[in-house]
Amino acid sequence: MDAAKDSDGNQTIVDLSKPKWPQDTYAGRAKHFFTVTNPLNLLLSSKDLDEAKDIVLRYSRGESLTGLTEDDLWRAKYRYDSAFHPDTKEKMFLIGRMSAQVPMNMTITGCMMTFYRTTPAVIFWQWINQSFNAIVNYTNRSGDAPLSDKELMLSYGAATTGAVGTALLLNQTVKKLPALVGRLVPFCAVAAANCINIPLMRRNELKDGILVTTEDGTEIGKSPKAAKNAITQVTLSRIGMAVPGMVIPPIFMNKWAKGRFLQKYPGMSAPIQVGMVGLCLVFATPLCCALFPQKSSMATASLEEDLQAQMKSKGVSCDRVYFNKGL
Template identity: 45%
Template structure:
């Protein structure tokens, strides 16, 4: 083999995920939007290289740089639970290009009801795909549940957007009316993500011991993970949607800018992209991907699930259990 010393452990991240800085570097690496344009054939080749390297059967000419890049492609495009190739729209690496186009549209076209309805519909369709793609795949969701989640989230977003627009158009300044899209996005996230992942809440998610052995299921773990994902998603959108309105309010007072108002949408879209380049890895890094929960909490609030853990571990219950919270 070409690499016999200092081999990379392809099952472990290249960065220290126990710290925020390490997680930020990892997610900046993993959500690199440039990976979106990589062909499926190249992604499958990367997966093959990772799998071959794991068992020491990679080509003799393989370098560590090639292995690291293959790990990057694999992490960006394949589901961590199933190893399946994710659809492009649902990947976290698509958050920057997809999010900036949709958020830019919501911020630029917020003045009329039809525009609000159209962009909220587009945004919730995008969110539904992202939430489904990045769910904990060990808890399958039915088509009916997906439909209910999608309709409920879209409805909540429209109610929030149109309600705020109606209320603020009469009582708030033009500046505050620009925050209508963020109110809708925040409201919809509180509905869309829990509904899209409701099976995890109903049946619990798989929890493991520190050695990666499955020891049971927990509904509390699902609730904790989903709550953290909701916070992360709102944090991801917040800076662009809350800071940009102040910038636009100032710009629109400049006579030279008013003469080129056609640039509104492209400019806001580009600005949102700049925010997301930083905020996507920041929001993903707030909480550890491999989340943990004390078994004493499970014992107190989920006696049935604790009994399952106790049975599978033959009474040697670990102090903490671990699970993938999703993204």
């Protein structure tokens, strides 16, 4: 494998199997996810993406690549990661990519919070939101343990029902409360849907467990307790992503709705709210993805007793075990 050159012209070997920044710090994880979720990657042409894939795969195979700097390799890696499935290596559906999260969520969330008063609007936009979530889940499904159509539809139906039911119930409950409370109903519905959707999508992990390893990668076995920790972390991250965009704009919109501008141009309410949500999501999406390490850990003493017994029988001794929390 040819060594790339860094910014000073020195030879260096780049490990493209890992993120560019260290993942044991929040700052490193945040930088990684700011790159992964960059909406500008959606503007890349098929030619740009195929060139990035060619560079990454050839470099990973040890083929000779001349004239490339370290920055060129990292740019190719993140372009490749933004569009191609890590297991199947196939190009992913456009709106299912991580780089589509901000523009898609800003549009859907902004509309959910603008048109939240009537029952038809609540049903329509909550349905659109859960349909988008289903597309994302399907697009990013594991290549080793693919999600069945039945599992996908069960999760989709349950999350949609939960979101719509929560929104309609809360809308009835808060009718006599201040208008600001009503504007926060969509957030409550989305949070409820996440609490339903993610555990359902990963219920096999809760039953059979996920792989836990030592820090150096030695496999120990599958742990349902680790799965519970992983799913809790992902659920909290997803809800955290929604907080800024679904809590901050309603506060401003509730005040601005009484102002002269929106009184005169009520049609501007939706684009203003969508824009505010987008601004929040540009930061909230990567920052909340980075809340927990991708390679998360838990105390060995918290593992199932049979796994602890297996570790003792194999002579494996460590204070913490590690697992992939998912996204």
